[in-house]
Amino acid sequence: MTEAERVDQLFETWNNQDSPGCAVAVMRDGNLVYKRGFGMANLAHGIAIGPATVFHSASVSKQFTAFAILLLSSEGKLSLDDAVRKYVPDLPDFGVPITLRHLLHHTSGIRDHWELLSLAGWRYSRDLITDDDILAVVSRQQDLNFQPGDEHLYCNTGYALLAQVVKTVSGQSLRAFTSARIFEPLGMRHTFFRDNYAEVVRNVADGYVKTELGVEISNTNFDTVGATSLLTTVEDLALWDENFYHARVGGPDVIAGMLERGRLNDGSEIGYASGLGIGTYRGVRIVEHTGGDAGFRSDLIRFPEQHFSVAILANLGSIVPSDLARGIADIYLADVLQPVQEPAPNTFSQPDANALELLTGYYTEPRLAGGVARLATHEGKLLVGYDIEYGRYALEAVDDRRFRFSDFPNYEIELEQQEGQPATELTSYLDGKRRYQYRRLPAYTPSSKELADLAGCYRPVENDMPYEVNVTEAGLAFKSVKSQEITLTAVAPDHFLGDGDRFTFTRDADGRVTGMLMNSGRIRNFRFERL
Structure with missing residues (x-):
């Protein structure tokens, strides 16, 4: 069986007319050695996916935004150590400098705008989200997750702000700048930052998710760029990938800057560079970024020492391109990848x-x-x-x-x-x-009086969306007009879990409940006041 036939087998699940799927490209030594589409770009009209199908690439977009910033830096039009507020004055002054470098490496401490928008009432991929909306919620932030440079925490807001920096410095939108300076010179004819969600795009795939009712459409509703919204094809990504070897656009210094890992304040190096993750797979160095928005999933992974890369763009939310890309690497790079380390057999008797x-x-x-x-x-x-x-x-x-x-x-x-x-x-x-x-934590079950004491109306201090905390048969429930109800589970007095988030009620010196702090994956100590 040939290498291509073995790759075909990896995607057999989606190789039919009743399923969304993905486009795949494999690049070796500057050549496209494999390209194919599996499944359907549009189920309603029976349009199949091919290598030239255009996909929303989600966070794979970030490397292009970073490249634009590094191009401007190489031309002396900005410095990576410039304060972001120099170019985006609507960003609050948190009393500590936040630099472009912090944004590039996700070390700024700024909260993620997707979660801020959700808390303010936006419904992801249902309500239109614009650059102005993001700037509005960011401008009302009162606190940071941490001091800039202290930690690395993935933050989409940083790349939305970098898009604004490109616009301020170049006088062009991110779409216009990247098209003129990156995509057109590289011959990426089907790639651009989509800044109008209603724009008609030829040969574009719809996104889908599986639900209890079957497969449903799940498209983005974004008029925002920088962190996301790049439309592209796997064939165009092959052209982009090759530029990391020959630096036709940007030159060697910009390419080197793209691959320079960030550092924290304590001097430790992180595994993230400028829109790119740096790591290893089976003992071999890789450069990679994945993406996921609505029903779209993506991955571009590069094995630089082997001059080998894989691009996968998918339009079904349950597909995991990073796993599939590694499966392709297992086929083509079997002679250089280290053996998979199997865990030692576990012979220990399990506790009763x-x-x-x-x-x-x-x-x-x-x-x-x-x-x-x-x-x-x-x-x-x-x-x-x-x-x-x-x-x-x-x-x-x-x-x-x-x-x-x-x-x-x-x-x-x-x-x-x-x-x-x-x-x-x-x-x-x-x-x-x-x-x-x-x-x-000691075992804790709140009394009905304790729960009733916490019930009430709470408002985030950074927006005007009121939330109700109500007593239910299950305990407490947290809900706004536009959000789904979240059941809160008590873990300690005044401390609750709900849908992956943590809620801590705050009290004054007399013990009266005054508010609540919320912690989630990309938001820390988000404050609510009790009304």
Whole structure:
């Protein structure tokens, strides 16, 4: 069986007229050695996907925004150490400088605009979202997630702001600038930043998601660029990819800048450069970025030492292009990839039900803004979940106090426990390196009076969308006019979990409830005041 035939097999699931699918391109030594489409670009009209099908590429867009910034820097029109407010004065003054470099590396501490918009009432991919909308919610931010440069936390807002910087410095929209300076010189004839969601685009794929009712359309509704909204094809991405070897556009210095990893204030290097992730796969260096918006998924992965790359653009939300791209690399680069390290067989006897029960409960890590881990049992197995109400990942014991994730054996946890007593601490490890230490929370069930004391109307201090906290049969529920109701699960007095978010009610010196703090994946200590 040829390499191409083996690649075909990876995509066989979507190779029919009843399913969305993806376009695939494989590049080796500057040549397109494989390109094909699988599934349908438009189910309603029976239009198949091909290598020339145009897709929304989601966060794969970020590398092009970063490239535009580095082009302007190379021409002396800006410095990466310039303060963002020099070019975007609507950004609040947080009392500390936030630079373009911080935005490029996701180290700014600014909150992510998708979550800010959601809290302000926007419904993702249903209500129109514009650059002005993003600037409006960003301009009302009162706090940062952390001091700029202290941490790396992925933030779409940074790249939306960088698009505004390009516009201010060049006098052109990001779309016009990148088309003239990047896409046209490279012959990327079907690539551009879409800044009008209603624009008619030839040969463009619709996005889809699977639901209980079947496959449904799931398109973006964005008039915003920078962090997302690049339309492209896998054939055009092949032309872009080759520029990293020959630097026809930008020159060697810009290419080198694209691959320079960010550094934190403590001097440590992160795995993110300018719109690109730098890492390894099976012992070989890779440069990669994925994307996901609505029903679209994407991945562009490069193996620079092997001059080998894979581009995948998909229009079904359940497709995982990064896994498929690695599967393609397994086929073409089998002679250079290191063998997959199989976990050592686990012969340790698993604890009985009584022993597992002593481990169950909630644990919290203060360094993660009150992040919570929950251990629970199900059908004789220990499960762990982070910031969710029920365990998500199965664990298996490897010694008396240490467990590894059944599906991800390089992740482990260790429990601190006295003989016959409930565990008191949980420490997480990745590849044997200690990461976080959680302390067990005492078991807690709020009384009906305690719940009633927390019920009321709360307003985010950074927008005007009121939220109701109501007492229900399940406990507390959190809802606004435009959001779905979130059930809140108590983990400690005044501390609750809901839909992956953490809610902490605040009180004054007399014990009266005055507000609430919300923590989620990309927002920390977002404040609500009680009305």
